[in-house]
Amino acid sequence: LTEPLGGSDVAGGTRTTARREGGNWILNGAKRWIGNATFSDWVVIYARDLEDNQVKGFLVDTSLSGYSATKIENKIALRTVENADIVLDNVVVSDDFHLKGANSFRDTNKVLKVTRLSVGWQAVGQQLAAFDVARRYAVERQQFGRPIASFQLVQQQLVQILGNAMSSMGMMVRLAQLEDAGTAKDEQSAMAKAFTTARMRESVAAGRNILGGNGIVADYEMAKIFSDAEAIYTYEGTQEMNTLVTGRAITGISAFV
Numbered sequence: 001l002t003e004p005l006g007g008s009d010v011a012g013g014t015r016t017t018a019r020r021e022g023g024n025w026i027l028n029g030a031k032r033w034i035g036n037a038t039f040s041d042w043v044v045i046y047a048r049d050l051e052d053n054q055v056k057g058f059l060v061d062t063s064l065s066g067y068s069a070t071k072i073e074n075k076i077a078l079r080t081v082e083n084a085d086i087v088l089d090n091v092v093v094s095d096d097f098h099l100k101g102a103n104s105f106r107d108t109n110k111v112l113k114v115t116r117l118s119v120g121w122q123a124v125g126q127q128l129a130a131f132d133v134a135r136r137y138a139v140e141r142q143q144f145g146r147p148i149a150s151f152q153l154v155q156q157q158l159v160q161i162l163g164n165a166m167s168s169m170g171m172m173v174r175l176a177q178l179e180d181a182g183t184a185k186d187e188q189s190a191m192a193k194a195f196t197t198a199r200m201r202e203s204v205a206a207g208r209n210i211l212g213g214n215g216i217v218a219d220y221e222m223a224k225i226f227s228d229a230e231a232i233y234t235y236e237g238t239q240e241m242n243t244l245v246t247g248r249a250i251t252g253i254s255a256f257v
């Protein structure tokens with residue numbers, strides 16, 4: 001979905017185009033940040049149909065002529081995931097590979113509703129990991145002749161992490177129940193993504209702090225948890241975008257522009 005020039009505003013501003021030609025579609029444009037697209041055999045590309053201006057979905061064989069993907073180097077977060085810059089230069093895709101249920105951005109939102117849910121759970125996982133690592137370290141690490149876990153200010157930070165994690169988990173469990181019942185709304189996913197990732201950012205910062213200097217050394221697990229949180233905070237709609245989706249739902253007023 002994301003493009004070099006279209007991130008938060010990609011809904012109304014998809015620049016990649018799809019032109020119908022007989023039984024085929026001709027795709028042109030560029031995508032950015034696409035997860036694992038460097039080695040995948042297939043990618044889903046969203047492109048604006050030049051005829052009706054709607055964003056449609058296509059399953060694209062990455063061996064097709066005109067398709068190229070380049071790995072984004074030097075990421076500081078989620079380093080095991082390869083993200084790609086994709087270029088589509090007159091890529092010919094058979095209409096058989098136009099995803100028949102993906103015919104507008106409203107359809108794309110159905111995907112985002114569910115992927116945002118999964119990111120909320122990632123935020124829960126990050127916080128539980130931060131709690132485990134920080135608590136273990138605090139019990140073992142000695143300063144002033146005592147474990148740092150014996151200091152009230154350190155305990156306060158551990159409790160903050162656990163409280164954040166539990167409130168995030170509680171929200172995600174409730175949302176999962178609503179999703180199961182078929183009543184979950186887009187804005188509930190958006191609010192959960194915004195809320196849980198904000199709590200996650202507080203939690204991993206506290207966890208990083210509890211490890212002191214070792215918290216910024218990659219040999220200790222906390223630095224990875226801390227860095228990965230930054231990507232999770234941004235993808236599937238930034239904090240601001242998901243807040244604005246929720247704000248529009250509760251006021252009836254769009255504040256995107």
Ligand SMILES: Cc1cc2nc3c(=O)[nH]c(=O)nc-3n(C[C@H](O)[C@H](O)[C@H](O)COP(=O)(O)OP(=O)(O)OC[C@H]3O[C@@H](n4cnc5c(N)ncnc54)[C@H](O)[C@@H]3O)c2cc1C
Nearest residue numbers: 001002007008033034035231234235236237238240241256
């Ligand atoms: C590790 C990683 C993996 C990703 N994987 C994928 C993937 O597989 N597929 C995919 O399609 N995308 C993927 N993305 C892209 C991701 O969804 C975008 O990075 C995200 O939507 C933000 O877009 P942007 O980076 O272009 O930032 P921008 O949209 O340029 O935003 C920059 C800043 O401006 C703020 N901002 C923008 N507009 C407003 C406004 N109206 N009001 C207030 N603030 C605003 C944003 O909130 C943000 O803080 C991935 C990103 C990362 C980092």
